[in-house]
Amino acid sequence: MGAVLGDRIRLASHFLDRGVFIRSMGARGHLGGLAEATLQAVWILEASGMDVIFMETVGVGQSEVEIVSLADAIVLVLMPGSGDSVQALKAGVMEIPDFIVVNKMDHPAAQATVSKIKSMVTIGNGEGNRHPAVVETQAVSGEGVSELWDHLAEHSLRQAGGLEAGRGDDIEGRLLALAERKLGEMLAIEAREKTGFLDVLTRARVREVDSLTAADALVAEFLRGRRMDDDPSCGLT
Numbered sequence: 001m002g003a004v005l006g007d008r009i010r011l012a013s014h015f016l017d018r019g020v021f022i023r024s025m026g027a028r029g030h031l032g033g034l035a036e037a038t039l040q041a042v043w044i045l046e047a048s049g050m051d052v053i054f055m056e057t058v059g060v061g062q063s064e065v066e067i068v069s070l071a072d073a074i075v076l077v078l079m080p081g082s083g084d085s086v087q088a089l090k091a092g093v094m095e096i097p098d099f100i101v102v103n104k105m106d107h108p109a110a111q112a113t114v115s116k117i118k119s120m121v122t123i124g125n126g127e128g129n130r131h132p133a134v135v136e137t138q139a140v141s142g143e144g145v146s147e148l149w150d151h152l153a154e155h156s157l158r159q160a161g162g163l164e165a166g167r168g169d170d171i172e173g174r175l176l177a178l179a180e181r182k183l184g185e186m187l188a189i190e191a192r193e194k195t196g197f198l199d200v201l202t203r204a205r206v207r208e209v210d211s212l213t214a215a216d217a218l219v220a221e222f223l224r225g226r227r228m229d230d231d232p233s234c235g236l237t
Contacts, residue, residue, distance in 0.1 A: 021045065026058075032066025033057035039070060039178060068096045069177070073155050075148075076132070077101045078117070080109040094120060097132045099151055105136035105144060187222050196221040 015022045023041060030036040034057060045053050057067050068074055076097035081104075100121070102114050118134055133151055137144035191197040197218060204214035 021048075021050070034066050034070070036181065042070060065093075065096050073098045073152055075099045075101055075152075077103055078113065079103050080107045080113040098155055099148065100132045100134045101148060102134065102136050103139055105138050110136065187218065190222060190225065191218060194221070194225070196224075 011022055014020055025035045025037065025041075027033070027035050034055065035041075038055060042053055042055065055067060055071055074097045076093060076099070078100065080102060100117055102110060102117065104110060114134055114136060121132060121134065135144060135148045135151060137148060139145070191201065200209075200214050200217045200221065203209050204211060209217075
């Protein structure tokens with residue numbers, strides 16, 4: 001993810017490797033840490049027979065957690081001495097990973113960062129909470145990468161039927177997300193063209209109705225236009 005990094009800089013020595021396809025794209029204003037088209041891109045890669053698909057988010061924080069609904073395994077990568085340890089204090093980040101990787105394990109502050117993360121993981125290891133494994137790596141030398149891969153392989157086996165079953169279990173959520181986006185696009189188009197929509201928008205703009213009531217009315221007008229049962233309670237009174 002990200003139109004500047006990805007294949008253009010860090011992976012320049014691999015994008016021509018046999019069996020490897022890399023596509024970087026900006027989020028273009030879409031919240032959650034992923035581009036809006038990421039889901040469709042993943043489906044295309046799966047259909048093309050890709051065995052392993054990596055998705056990188058645009059950043060980490062308390063709200064960039066949309067990746068958890070798309071990926072089978074979540075890896076949070078932190079670096080000591082760069083302020084990344086502060087990211088570990090953000091609840092949103094610590095609630096989603098299956099694995100936490102501390103890269104640059106040869107850094108003087110690496111062990112302190114690992115200790116801090118393990119302490120936080122232990123504190124949050126209540127019933128129903130994730131207990132991510134903490135793995136140390138050195139990307140330049142490759143040290144620790146094999147261990148991380150072994151963790152990922154074991155994680156896939158723990159899921160019923162492996163990763164393919166994980167994708168199947170989440171298909172409902174993915175389809176609903178895609179359908180929601182499509183409906184939003186259709187609603188936005190009609191809102192600019194039909195008289196009923198324009199009337200609702202005008203009344204909301206002058207504060208004649210509140211936003212929630214106006215949104216319900218827009219949905220009701222949309223459904224009415226498709227000859228579906230209209231809920232009178234959704235309209236304006």
